[in-house]
Amino acid sequence: MKYTYLLIGAVVAIGVAIPMLTQSNKTPEAQVAAAGNPSGLVEIQMPELSGNGPIGRTIFENACAKCHGQNGVGNAEAGPPLIHKIYEPNHHGDESFHRAVTMGVNSHHWQFGNMPAVQGLSRGDVAMVVEYIRQIQRANRIN
Structure with missing residues (x-):
């Protein structure tokens, strides 16, 4: 039983680590696209501009x-x-x-x-x- 929990924990850790590791190796364009914006553009909130x-x-x-x-x-x-x-x-x-x-x-x-x-x-x-x-x-x- 103890080994079953260890095995489950290892599988979960690998499942979390792999996407994190592959994401950090991607170009910024790929990171933006992976964030749900396939065009490579970002979505923003526009402020009320001031000064210059x-x-x-x-x-x-x-x-x-x-x-x-x-x-x-x-x-x-x-x-x-x-x-x-x-x-x-x-x-x-x-x-x-x-x-x-x-x-x-x-x-x-x-x-x-x-x-x-x-x-x-x-x-x-x-x-x-x-x-x-x-x-x-x-x-x-x-x-």
């Missing part, structure tokens, strides 16, 4: 949304969601966004390919876009 957030939104819509999706939810064909734990401030600080826009980024978290530099945005423009993205992230508990 509305201006940042306008700049984002004109310069960034084509690849990163409306409100930063990503575009399964072109670019990752920015409203994602990968882009939380402690992992990708504000300067990361400035550098990405200025110099481009080699693909390292996602399999969308390299991001080219974005022409025509000033440092102030990017700061307002970052403020916009950070407001949405905070509203979605990414901070």
Whole structure:
């Protein structure tokens, strides 16, 4: 009887561990898809924007949304969601966004390919876009 409980416990532990281990080895796109969103996009709650957030939104819509999706939810064909734990401030600080826009980024978290530099945005423009993205992230508990 004692061995039966041990065997049941081992089977349950393996059943829990295998999905956890395979999930951690997946790309962020696969993790988003595995979370129930097969398009590779994220679902968000939009906050009421304040400060420079509305201006940042306008700049984002004109310069960034084509690849990163409306409100930063990503575009399964072109670019990752920015409203994602990968882009939380402690992992990708504000300067990361400035550098990405200025110099481009080699693909390292996602399999969308390299991001080219974005022409025509000033440092102030990017700061307002970052403020916009950070407001949405905070509203979605990414901070």
